[in-house]
Amino acid sequence: MQTRKIETIGVTGSGTMGSGIAQVFAQHRYCVRMTDVRQDLLDRGLDTIRGSLDRFVQKAKLTAADRDDALKKISVSTGLGELQDCDLVVEAIFEDLEAKSALLRSLDRICKPETILASNTSSISITRLAAATGRPAQFIGMHFMNPVPIMQLVEVIRGQETSDDTCRTVMNMARELDKTPVEVLDYPGFVSNRILMPMINEAIFALMEGVGSRESIDTVMRLGMNHPMGPLTLADFIGLDVCLNILRVLQEGFGDPKYRPCPLLIRMVDAGLLGKKSGRGFYDYRTPEGKC
Numbered sequence: 319m320q321t322r323k324i325e326t327i328g329v330t331g332s333g334t335m336g337s338g339i340a341q342v343f344a345q346h347r348y349c350v351r352m353t354d355v356r357q358d359l360l361d362r363g364l365d366t367i368r369g370s371l372d373r374f375v376q377k378a379k380l381t382a383a384d385r386d387d388a389l390k391k392i393s394v395s396t397g398l399g400e401l402q403d404c405d406l407v408v409e410a411i412f413e414d415l416e417a418k419s420a421l422l423r424s425l426d427r428i429c430k431p432e433t434i435l436a437s438n439t440s441s442i443s444i445t446r447l448a449a450a451t452g453r454p455a456q457f458i459g460m461h462f463m464n465p466v467p468i469m470q471l472v473e474v475i476r477g478q479e480t481s482d483d484t485c486r487t488v489m490n491m492a493r494e495l496d497k498t499p500v501e502v503l504d505y506p507g508f509v510s511n512r513i514l515m516p517m518i519n520e521a522i523f524a525l526m527e528g529v530g531s532r533e534s535i536d537t538v539m540r541l542g543m544n545h546p547m548g549p550l551t552l553a554d555f556i557g558l559d560v561c562l563n564i565l566r567v568l569q570e571g572f573g574d575p576k577y578r579p580c581p582l583l584i585r586m587v588d589a590g591l592l593g594k595k596s597g598r599g600f601y602d603y604r605t606p607e608g609k610c
Contacts, residue, residue, distance in 0.1 A: 326406075327349065327408065328352075328401035328408070329407070330354070330401070330408070330421060332359050332363025337363035338370070338464070340367065341467050342462075342497075345380075346495050350393070351401055353397065353398055354396065355396060360396065371388060407434075408460055413564070415442050425451070426450070434484055434488065436458050436459065436488065437459055439459060440510075441564040441567040444477035448478075454477060457480060458480050459473065459475025459508070471498055471500065473508050506571030522582050536548020554601055558586055558591065561583065565578075
């Protein structure tokens with residue numbers, strides 16, 4: 319059973335992941351306070367949430383009244399002070415150790431002593447992030463999958479000092495969100511990205527070496543391995559810069575050359591070809607057909 323009462327949720331970051339996390343909590347009757355550094359980012363995040371909820375209504379997966387109730391549960395602010403009395407705060411900013419650590423130090427000062435702090439990091443050590451706070455026993459990884467409102471999995475990552483009570487509380491809460499939590503230990507990339515990113519990287523090597531076209535590589539994995547989308551399409555969806563950052567975390571964390579990022583991936587990120595979010599990656603999203 320859940321060992322502590324969680325009612326008010328803080329979410330720092332209103333991008334794709336932050337807005338999705340805020341939406342899911344609000345849909346399940348939690349009061350949510352979402353923060354970001356600028357109001358225009360918060361406005362964009364709220365627009366994303368409205369659009370997602372509207373699609374659920376159109377598909378009859380949610381009533382209009384439920385959509386309106388969820389939106390009323392979310393308040394936004396550009397100041398972290400609004401999070402001081404939250405029971406759980408989920409950090410969901412960009413994947414950078416120093417930026418996350420600085421934010422977590424601020425949250426540690428601001429939040430009440432019993433608040434659980436969680437990070438949605440996809441690869442950074444939970445133990446290292448916890449060390450930026452004075453509450454490592456109340457720190458945990460809560461790695462949601464993208465798109466958060468649809469994907470069922472939540473990787474729950476224990477740091478070196480994460481308490482059993484904190485882990486139990488977060489696992490139970492994830493189930494209350496109709497998610498499936500999976501507890502894993504704190505190793506680079508955890509389980510999901512330790513397995514996924516080398517596959518994506520190898521697909522990029524195959525493309526660079528001319529083994530197959532992007533369509534051929536994606537089709538082999540979709541039809542031959544029953545994946546819902548090919549690895550190059552998935553990389554575009556995740557963001558090529560995110561893929562590169564995770565591979566570098568894996569390479570540094572394990573010291574193993576098998577995680578060396580493909581030169582083509584590095585070159586594409588340097589060129590600003592980041593995937594769907596930038597309009598171009600392995601495919602061109604500026605045209606209806608997605609063709610270069």
